[in-house]
Amino acid sequence: MQRRRTGTIAVVSALGMTAVLGGCGLTGDSDGVTLKLVAADYGDSKDNSSRKYWDELVESYEAKNPDVQVDVTVYSWNDVDRKVREMVEAGEAPDMAQIGAYSDYADKDLLYRADDVLSIPVQADFVSQLAAAGQVNGVQYGLPFAASTRVLFYNKTLFDKAGVQPPKSWDDLAEAAEALEEKGVKYPYALPLGAEEAQAETMQWMLSGEGGYTDDVGTYSVDSPQNVTTFTWLRDELVGKDLTGPVAPGKLNRADAFAAFAAGDVGMLNGHPSLMKMASDKGVKYGMVTTPGIDGESKNTLGVSDWMTAFKKNGHRDEIGDFLDFVYSEENVLDFSREYDLLPVTTSASRTMSTAPEDENLKPFLDELLLSELYPVGKTSWASVSADVKKRIGQAVATGASPKEVLGQIQATAMKAGSAE
Incomplete structure (x- = not known):
């Protein structure tokens, strides 16, 4: 499937807001598809709310895809995993959820595989350590969304x-x-x-x-x-x-x-x-x-990733895939990473960031990413x-x-x- 990539967005976001934020860009043909996305909040004040990030991203996407509407609900990190779990248990799984873990859902066969929804170039662009950490029994279900090292x-x-x-x-x-x-x-x-x-x-x-x-x-x-x-x-x-x-x-x-x-x-x-x-x-x-190690600089460091998941419940595989290809475009990954001082989850964006003067402060963390080990999140x-x-x-x-x-x-x-x- 050929995916559409459109322009860049200005990313602004926020962690710690407990209120639900939603209703992003609900316009378009009544015969179209509405995708439900639950996302986590990354900032530290209302001034850099994740709602603004998703509003602008969805507006940009819907302008080129009028038959697809994306309805986003944002929760704080204190609540998002629990809210998604409650939705799934109630039989009301969203189409996508950007959360802290994925393996329980994959184990219950509730998720699309990465290659069910993503185009080949996008899936192949994930940083190798992060893609591997998104696998259960050798199959990738967790799509890395944001990364950091220590x-x-x-x-x-x-x-x-x-x-x-x-x-x-x-x-x-x-x-x-x-x-x-x-x-x-x-x-x-x-x-x-x-x-x-x-x-x-x-x-x-x-x-x-x-x-x-x-x-x-x-x-x-x-x-x-x-x-x-x-x-x-x-x-x-x-x-x-x-x-x-x-x-x-x-x-x-x-x-x-x-x-x-x-x-x-x-x-x-x-x-x-x-x-x-x-x-x-x-x-x-x-x-x-x-990080200091037992006999010198540590040979490995901790890597952490948050995850995007795609649920099968509503059957919108093609629409989910097209939207996620847009989310993971190099421009959008860079904008998101730069706004939050996080590391890109794709090789193309990492390559750009490694040489860009504006990203010099993140370079020590970027250098560590290829040496990092992640939690065993693929284990239920x-x-x-x-x-x-x-x-x-x-x-x-x-x-x-x-x-x-x-x-x-x-x-x-x-x-x-x-x-x-």
Whole structure:
């Protein structure tokens, strides 16, 4: 099927709005098709609402496709996954949903395959790591929509006062944290293992210790020797020496750690691109380096992707495909990525961004994308495992705790959940 690509859009968007936003561009022939799309909100205020992004994108699309109307409803990230689940359970699945996970729906045969809806050039354009992460049993169902990676942010002013250099290894990081602590820095290293996003910080540290949630063949290995070593080091060398701040890691959420960095109270922490704007807006002079690893710079970093899904329920395969080909045009992917300081999910847009002067601030993250590993989102068990990580992992670094025992408990959850796949 030949897909139509039309012009670029001005992208403006927003995270955190709990109200439902919808009714985008509902004009056209009464005999046409209306596609229902549920999307997540990416910004931080009404001024950069996702409604504006989708309004403009849909208006542009409908101008060239008068027989197809696209009705968009936007929810905050706090609500969008739950809202879509409720719609599906009520037998009212949307045509498309831009959400945080896809594998449960794919496992129940509710989704179109990527090659059912996308033209060959568009599907082939996805960044390889992201396309692979969108697969269940070798078949792609999850279409990457937005991506990010992690690097180590450090406060240049605090580092200068402490007389230390950006760390390359765990030992470097511990030495820098000690020097920062001696200068009275509130959080020498912020270690957010609280319930909000503990699975991210956990995986970043696992990767830096040459471990991960799964082994080379995709089997859960949460309590591997490498992971036990990593969390034992965190317990003894950072938390046990009071180098992670006044809030216990298990109680510290990622958003609070980012806010503390932007307030100038954090020496260093793992962060994604949105932290750049937060820090700059508060006048914090920061630097970014590759995440320190056990013996030097980490060989891998955490990659994260959000997902677009296409549901079979309403049978609008061709119309869904044509609209998604438009969404994934190079121009639109670039506009979206630049507006939100996110990474393009397509190779063509990534190639353009890597050489564009206006995107220089995102280049450290873009460079990491090809070395990144993503959560095992293709496993239907991942939701249960991720929830258990959020619940337990903070205990692994508590004084007197046994990292091996805590990781073993999470591994038991993983094996039980995985046995049903």
